[in-house]
Amino acid sequence: MANDKLQIDQNQLVAAWQRTLPEWIKDADNCEVFADESDPRSLRVTINTAGHQAYSFDFKVCYVDSREVKVEVIDVDKNKVSIDERTDPMQQLIQDYTRHLHECAQALQQLTHA
Template sequence: MANEELQIDQNQLVAAWQRTLPEWIKDADNCEVFPDEADPKALRITISAAGRQTYSFDFKVCYVDSREMKVEIIDVDKNNVSIDERTDPMQQLIQDYTRHLHECAQALQQLTHA
């Protein structure tokens, strides 16, 4: 059986992610969720890491269908300056946040599978 198209409005999806994502990231970290203007099945998520370094991670979360989503790192900033995200410490943080994004998506499955 083929997976169905995502049946939820992008604005409803953004609101659900805004409510749910803070539960999946560290308390001290901040997150913002925006609609992807170019793709109605995608969200843009910025996670600002707590700490002295002021790292900011920009992700694109795209729903392939109602059951599958993919996460793409768009940019990593340190003190509002783009940095190389290929270093081991950055890759570790990106993997952690990607896992949290997938956990959040799992928590929202009831909404996205409707």
């Protein structure tokens, strides 16, 4: 489906994600959603974990088409210092958050799939 491009303004998309994503992550965690300045089909998402770990996960969410997103990890910080995200506990958290990002994108399909 070559015509299945994202038909929504990036600012509207950011606003929709800001409203919807908190429903898909743990109540104690918080998230921020920004427009990706270099790519109108992409968003930047930061998820800050609750508790004393103070982990922060930065993701790029790119719309492949109006329904499918590609999620990639940009950085993982602990107390504002980059850490190795390849450890098993980090990979588990990354998988969980990636799943939540995909679930949020699915929840917004009525908006993104015109």
